[in-house]
Amino acid sequence: MTTAPHKPALNAGVMGWPISHSLSPRLHGYWIEQYGLEAGYTALPVEPENLENALLSLHTNGFAGCNLTLPHKEAAIEHMSELSKTAREIGAVNTVVVREDGSLFGDNTDAEGFIQSLTHQCPEWKTTTKTACVIGSGGAAKAIVVALKNKGIDNIIVANRTVEKAAALSGNAISLSDIGEALPKTDLLVNTTSLGMAGQPPLEVDVTALPEHAIVSDIVYNPRITPLLKAASARGLKTAEGIDMLLYQAVRGFHYWFRIEPEVTEDLRIHVLTGMKK
Ligand code: ATR
Numbered sequence: 001m002t003t004a005p006h007k008p009a010l011n012a013g014v015m016g017w018p019i020s021h022s023l024s025p026r027l028h029g030y031w032i033e034q035y036g037l038e039a040g041y042t043a044l045p046v047e048p049e050n051l052e053n054a055l056l057s058l059h060t061n062g063f064a065g066c067n068l069t070l071p072h073k074e075a076a077i078e079h080m081s082e083l084s085k086t087a088r089e090i091g092a093v094n095t096v097v098v099r100e101d102g103s104l105f106g107d108n109t110d111a112e113g114f115i116q117s118l119t120h121q122c123p124e125w126k127t128t129t130k131t132a133c134v135i136g137s138g139g140a141a142k143a144i145v146v147a148l149k150n151k152g153i154d155n156i157i158v159a160n161r162t163v164e165k166a167a168a169l170s171g172n173a174i175s176l177s178d179i180g181e182a183l184p185k186t187d188l189l190v191n192t193t194s195l196g197m198a199g200q201p202p203l204e205v206d207v208t209a210l211p212e213h214a215i216v217s218d219i220v221y222n223p224r225i226t227p228l229l230k231a232a233s234a235r236g237l238k239t240a241e242g243i244d245m246l247l248y249q250a251v252r253g254f255h256y257w258f259r260i261e262p263e264v265t266e267d268l269r270i271h272v273l274t275g276m277k278k
Pocket of ligand 1: 013135136137138139140141160161165176190193194195
């Protein structure tokens with residue numbers, strides 16, 4: 001585990017643009033209350049051209065650090081004094097720690113969040129997964145490919161509408177329209193696209209082509225059970241829902257800033273999910 005030197009300040013937040021839909025204040029706010037901390041976690045609207053200033057003023061404003069979301073995760077890299085190995089591998093920062101001397105340490109907890117989420121929901125994945133198929137090639141897909149590689153999964157097929165983007169993530173890239181060929185050899189299927197999200201068309205994947213032991217994971221959490229997960233469950237496959245990746249990626253940040261390793265519970269899931277804006 002990478003550790004970052006840390007000072008006991010009690011403010012944190014999430015920088016993004018736009019930021020009003022972020023569930024992070026609700027999530028961290030729940031833990032702050034649960035653990036009785038005199039602390040704050042706020043949504044910080046930061047336009048791209050103000051990112052550097054906003055990061056540099058964290059220290060003077062008494063912040064222990066912050067999370068970063070769209071569109072700042074990649075741009076923040078150059079403003080960090082030090083990066084964790086995972087942040088370097090993914091090429092993006094989602095968690096910033098302000099050190100005692102004001103310097104900034106950048107980490108990426110998305111990969112760990114995905115692995116924790118999968119491990120808590122389907123612990124058998126570690127022994128059953130020889131081949132994973134990741135659908136999508138955006139930032140989330142990149143973090144998940146890095147996470148799986150670091151866990152020793154060598155066969156990672158990346159399927160994407162734009163196959164060139166998939167090729168940047170894996171030597172085994174295919175077009176999403178050809179996914180039918182990959183499914184019979186897929187032990188773990190992960191959707192990282194927005195397909196299946198409320199207001200979006202569903203992801204059309206024939207889950208009957210997957211082996212009987214396959215696990216299906218979706219990072220979409222609105223709705224909590226996506227059409228993909230519903231179809232997989234109806235076929236008797238194990239599934240891992242998306243909300244836990246959001247919750248588990250937040251654990252390490254909370255620990256960096258507030259020195260408490262917070263718990264992920266069903267109460268927390270419901271609290272966060274009921275905060276979603278329609
Ligand atoms: P993030 O960084 O949050 O992972 P992103 O960078 O916007 O999100 O990536 C979205 C992913 O969903 C991409 O892989 C995108 O495919 P393209 O690379 O071809 O654009 C995929 N995606 C979004 N809408 C899609 C659709 N209607 N059909 C197929 N794939 C879609």
